[in-house]
Amino acid sequence: MFEGLTANLKDALTGLAKGGKLTEGNIRDGLRQVRQALLEADVNYEIATSFIDRVTEQAVGEKVLKAVRPDEQIIGIVHQELINLMGPVEPGFDFKKSGITVIMMCGLQGSGKTTTCGKLARLLKEQGRKPMLVAADLQRPAAIEQLKVIAGQVEVPVHAEAPDGNNAVKVCQNGLSQAKKLGNVDTVILDTAGRLHIDEDLMKELEQIERKLQPDQVIFACDAMTGQDAVNSAKAFNEALELDGVILTKLDGDTRGGAALSVKEVTGVPIKFIGVGEALDRLETFHPDRMAGRILGM
Amino acid sequence: KAGEILDDQKIEEFEARLIKTDMGVVSSAAICDEIRKKHGGRTVILDEIQETVKEKIRTLLEGEGDTRWDLNDPLSPLKHNPDGVTVILVAGVNGVGKTTSIAKLANLILKQKKTVLLAAGDTFRAAAVEQLTMWASRLGCEIVTRPDGTDPASVAYSGCERALETGVDYLIIDTAGRLQTHTNLMEELEKIKRVVDKKIPGAPHENLLVLDATTGQNGLSQAEHFSNAIECSGIILAKLDGTARGGVTVAIRQKMGIPVKYIGVGEQIDDLELFNPQGFVDALFA
Numbered sequence: 001m002f003e004g005l006t007a008n009l010k011d012a013l014t015g016l017a018k019g020g021k022l023t024e025g026n027i028r029d030g031l032r033q034v035r036q037a038l039l040e041a042d043v044n045y046e047i048a049t050s051f052i053d054r055v056t057e058q059a060v061g062e063k064v065l066k067a068v069r070p071d072e073q074i075i076g077i078v079h080q081e082l083i084n085l086m087g088p089v090e091p092g093f094d095f096k097k098s099g100i101t102v103i104m105m106c107g108l109q110g111s112g113k114t115t116t117c118g119k120l121a122r123l124l125k126e127q128g129r130k131p132m133l134v135a136a137d138l139q140r141p142a143a144i145e146q147l148k149v150i151a152g153q154v155e156v157p158v159h160a161e162a163p164d165g166n167n168a169v170k171v172c173q174n175g176l177s178q179a180k181k182l183g184n185v186d187t188v189i190l191d192t193a194g195r196l197h198i199d200e201d202l203m204k205e206l207e208q209i210e211r212k213l214q215p216d217q218v219i220f221a222c223d224a225m226t227g228q229d230a231v232n233s234a235k236a237f238n239e240a241l242e243l244d245g246v247i248l249t250k251l252d253g254d255t256r257g258g259a260a261l262s263v264k265e266v267t268g269v270p271i272k273f274i275g276v277g278e279a280l281d282r283l284e285t286f287h288p289d290r291m292a293g294r295i296l297g298m
Numbered sequence: 299k300a301g302e303i304l305d306d307q308k309i310e311e312f313e314a315r316l317i318k319t320d321m322g323v324v325s326s327a328a329i330c331d332e333i334r335k336k337h338g339g340r341t342v343i344l345d346e347i348q349e350t351v352k353e354k355i356r357t358l359l360e361g362e363g364d365t366r367w368d369l370n371d372p373l374s375p376l377k378h379n380p381d382g383v384t385v386i387l388v389a390g391v392n393g394v395g396k397t398t399s400i401a402k403l404a405n406l407i408l409k410q411k412k413t414v415l416l417a418a419g420d421t422f423r424a425a426a427v428e429q430l431t432m433w434a435s436r437l438g439c440e441i442v443t444r445p446d447g448t449d450p451a452s453v454a455y456s457g458c459e460r461a462l463e464t465g466v467d468y469l470i471i472d473t474a475g476r477l478q479t480h481t482n483l484m485e486e487l488e489k490i491k492r493v494v495d496k497k498i499p500g501a502p503h504e505n506l507l508v509l510d511a512t513t514g515q516n517g518l519s520q521a522e523h524f525s526n527a528i529e530c531s532g533i534i535l536a537k538l539d540g541t542a543r544g545g546v547t548v549a550i551r552q553k554m555g556i557p558v559k560y561i562g563v564g565e566q567i568d569d570l571e572l573f574n575p576q577g578f579v580d581a582l583f584a
């Protein structure tokens with residue numbers, strides 16, 4: 001696909017003379033191709049448009065380099081700007097100096113929250129911490145059972161209660177007390193139920209959990225295959241909860257993952273990790289340069 | 299109604315709206331090029347142009363009578379096996395809503411006073427079997443399960459055997475979520491289909507692909523790869539109750555002819571509706 005973009009760019013930039021200057025006129029067609037590539041990668045429409053404006057502004061006046069082809073030069077500028085927008089990386093978590101660090105996972109239905117809770121628990125355990133999982137999804141059938149199985153796989157304790165007539169806020173509070181009681185837990189990870197950002201009642205429930213538990217990190221699990229709607233959901237979750245980090249899931253497929261740029265742009269929240277498989281060790285640090293290449297189809 | 303001059307900015311605004319539905323930059327550009335050619339620079343009534351575009355998309359989605367969405371018969375989009383059990387295989391990428399959609403579809407079937415059997419073919423994901431089992435018990439229908447790690451084709455086979463034994467009207471087979479680029483998992487899906495066909499010739503009668511309405515352009519790749527594996531006969535478009543429009547199904551219908559048969563509009567058992575081309579297109583432009 002990168003070949004596609006380069007070929008199109010080459011055609012679009014034939015007017016560029018070596019040693020001449022990049023002008024709005026002579027790069028317009030080329031940047032239209034870039035814009036199309038961004039949209040095909042599911043970058044949000046407005047973000048793609050303002051991105052192209054920004055790149056144009058930056059490129060205009062630059063010399064057409066002698067050493068590289070004009071298409072490579074433009075891609076270089078575009079690539080770097082994408083990296084700038086998606087970075088910098090902040091892969092770590094801020095842990096409490098003493099006491100229990102609380103991490104809260106949230107997101108739309110099916111985005112990969114429960115699996116990612118397991119992945120995080122595994123990673124933190126590997127780093128010498130002592131995580132515990134809390135099953136705060138009382139809605140989806142067998143969500144609790146799923147988290148229990150995952151906790152068993154990564155061998156960490158899990159706090160779970162019967163879902164009927166219970167409420168998620170209570171379960172989280174009990175989970176935290178339980179962790180304190182156990183004594184050998186320093187991190188609690190809350191697995192909340194999937195919900196739509198327009199579901200007022202369920203969004204309020206999340207806000208309540210946040211208020212009562214004061215999580216140190218609120219993480220938004222975002223499906224990497226999400227299209228134009230990514231900005232709407234990410235924005236709403238960020239407004240309700242002040243997100244601290246984003247984890248982009250399901251990047252092991254062939255999605256171009258433009259949602260990464262959209263979500264970062266609209267929330268300003270760093271993307272911390274990417275999920276690259278169903279297995280619990282399939283969690284990687286986010287690399288803006290790789291993501292930029294992927295969005296461009298490189 | 300007063301007309302307006304259709305300048306580039308207005309065409310661009312319209313293109314933005316199309317792209318935001320996730321129908322894709324190519325389809326959107328094609329529509330806008332046509333508008334530009336026909337009406338560019340002239341005085342037009344924008345609403346009328348939009349109506350024409352909507353009409354075109356609706357016609358595309360309706361197809362040429364290949365699918366029925368009869369409000370009086372919620373099972374009308376489904377092929378029906380006149381010789382016995384109708385087998386429905388449900389597949390899709392991870393977390394799109396397969397298992398929940400199966401429960402909803404079973405509910406529709408039961409409401410039509412037909413009988414249904416479920417087969418818990420996701421023996422991979424943690425507690426996937428328990429999830430479908432809970433739905434089955436809520437619905438009061440029978441379910442065939444095997445322990446985690448069992449070959450899903452063998453669960454499907456057992457489902458077929460049981461269906462033949464009990465003479466049930468419908469058998470719905472759940473499968474594990476899989477990304478379409480994982481070749482071995484796609485082969486596993488092909489095998490499920492093959493085994494089912496062997497036990498019940500001509501089955502599965504429906505191979506339904508579940509798509510998440512929030513999905514962007516990757517939906518096309520999903521439709522292509524899953525169709526290569528199991529020849530998708532229809533789509534269930536889940537999670538249409540959010541703010542996403544599901545426009546990628548327009549591109550899929552255009553490119554591959556696969557119709558949307560049902561839409562998912564919530565997490566509860568009754569939240570499955572017959573696809574309605576007109577309603578869908580209205581929502582696309584709302």
Ligand SMILES: Nc1nc2c(ncn2[C@@H]2O[C@H](COP(=O)(O)OP(=O)(O)OP(=O)(O)O)[C@@H](O)[C@H]2O)c(=O)[nH]1
Pocket residue numbers: 107108109110111112113114115116137140143192193194195221249250251252274275276277278282392393423475477
């Ligand atoms: N291929 C792939 N699949 C993933 C990844 N992360 C999660 N999944 C799968 O996505 C599906 C949904 O994951 P869950 O963890 O259940 O998602 P959730 O957000 O907890 O879902 P709900 O609680 O129902 O809202 C499962 O099939 C997971 O195995 C990933 O990085 N890659």
Ligand SMILES: Nc1nc2c(ncn2[C@@H]2O[C@H](COP(=O)(O)OP(=O)(O)OP(=O)(O)O)[C@@H](O)[C@H]2O)c(=O)[nH]1
Pocket residue numbers: 109110140194196390391392393394395396397398399420423426473474475476508536537538539540561562563564565569
């Ligand atoms: N809002 C909304 N949520 C839905 C809809 N359909 C399913 N869900 C939710 O989406 C999440 C995933 O649904 P599942 O049925 O488990 O999805 P799946 O495709 O079987 O997932 P895997 O088996 O893990 O690949 C659950 O939280 C469901 O409740 C829908 O139409 N609307």
Ligand SMILES: [K+]
Pocket residue numbers: 109110111223392393394510512
């Ligand atoms: K999803």
Ligand SMILES: [Mg+2]
Pocket residue numbers: 113114115137143191192193194
């Ligand atoms: Mg979950």
Ligand SMILES: [Mg+2]
Pocket residue numbers: 396397398420426472473474475
């Ligand atoms: Mg499932």
